[in-house]
Amino acid sequence: MNAALDRLLSMLHDGAAARTLSLADWEPVLRLGRQARLLGLLGHRLASDEALWSALPPQVRGHFRSAINYSACRLQAVRMELRALDPVLPADVRVVLLKGAAYAAQGLEFACGRMPNDVDLLVTRADLDATEAALRAAGWVADDVDAYDERYYREWSHELPPMRKPGHALELDLHHTIAPVTSRTRADDALLFAGMVPLAGTRFWVLHPCDQIVHAAIHLFQDTELDGRLRDLVDIDGLIRHHLRSDADWVELLSRARSHRASRMLWYALHFCAAWLGTPVPAARWPEAPPEAARRAMDWIVPRTCLPRLPDGAPGLERRLAGQIAQLRYHRLRMPTGLLIRHLAHKAWAGVLPRRPAREGVEA
Known part of the structure; x- marks a missing residue:
């Protein structure tokens, strides 16, 4: 781990670490923070301590102010999207906010400075x-996908093709569960929906606090290729610090993770959060550890993929290799072997076919 990355992680753990940086130290740290989409969050944390904020070089404060303002704009876009959705969604349907929209609606500390690109329902x-029919009737339009991808979304995935409404800044993702129906990790949907919590003053709901943590762990360690996903670990760290206040909370987290068949994903989340962000995890409240070979493999893959890097040159051989292994792992976890072979064959064939012209008014 290089010095700039170490400094960024130290500040995410304890903002006071910013006092030790020289102006020359700040340049790569700011660039890494921007790459990780964490500059707004870090800026909010530093600005909350007036003495610390005043001690920062003016040039550094300028970068943080810019990120804070941009993240505020994105957060306002989320609020506007939710206001637009409120009268459109069927009144008799309980609609749950996921991920960034949920964190913002709950007013969680780490949501300040996040830069969301979509709203997940x-x-x-x-x-x-x-729900899909109501959205389409109100002007939301699904991405243009081919027949195979349409079937993939509707039969094998956990969500529909992304939707947009002309004039709206954010994409909308409509889910019916929190993990692909073909994946190794499958949520207990009955438990998931029984644990929903209403958001006071709105028509929306959020997941049970422990299910929010489990969902974030599933999303990161099964449903992404891990590339540049430090922000997801910061989310998990924030959820743990906010929601888990007692031993009983930890007991419930482990129980719900087992029910959702996500204990291994949760172990990885706790492992890397504790190592990089100082997340407090009681020694007696860890899930069952993965086999040693799997732990060693992830300890090699995750730092080389998840952590941001300066884009001054091509990634090194180790990072490229780790990225390829992470991509294979991602596909293997989401699909059984037969479906995976079929899926990769289709994508390979589609890659050699001429591209369809873009729809009018849409860039290719």
């Missing part, structure tokens, strides 16, 4: 068609 499978 969750409804039951039984309510999916009615």
Whole structure:
């Protein structure tokens, strides 16, 4: 781990570490923070300590102010999107906010400075068609995908193709569960929906606090290729610090992770959060550890993929190799072997076919 990355992680753990940086030290740290989409969050944390904020070089404060302002704009876009969705969604359907929209709606500390690109909603499978129809009737349009991808989304995935409404800044993702239906890790949907919590003063709901942590762990360690995902670990760290206040909370987290068949994903999340962000994890409240070979493999892959890097040159051989292994792991966890072979064959064939012309008004 290089010095700039070490300084960034130290500040994410304890903002007071910023006092030790010279102006020359700040340049790569700011660049890494921007690459990780964490500059706004870090800026909010530093600005909350007036003495610390005043001690920062003016040039550094300027970068943080810019990130804070941009993140505020993105957060306002989320609020506007939710206001637009409120009267459109079927009144008799319980709609759950996921990930960034949920964190913002709950007013969680680490949501200040986040830079969301989309709004994620969750409804039951039984309510999916009615909700999609209501959105389409109100002007939300799904991405243009081919017949194979359309089937993939509707039969094998946990969400529909992304939707947009002309004139709106954010994409909308409509989910019916929190993990692909073909994946190794499958949520207990009955437990998931029974644990939903209403958001006071709104028509929206959020997941049970422990399910928010489990979902974030599943999303990072199963449903992404790990590339540049430090922000996801910061989310998990923030959720743990906010929601888990007692031993009983930790007991419930482990129980719900087992029910959702996500204990291994949670172990990885706790392992890297504790190592890089100082996340407090009681010694007696860890999930069952993965096999040693899997732990060693992830300890090699995750730092080389998840952590940001300066884009001054091509990634080194180790990072490229780790990225390829992480990509294979991602596909293997999401699909059984037969479906994976079929999926990769289709994508390979599609890659050699001529591209369809872009729809009018849409860039290719």
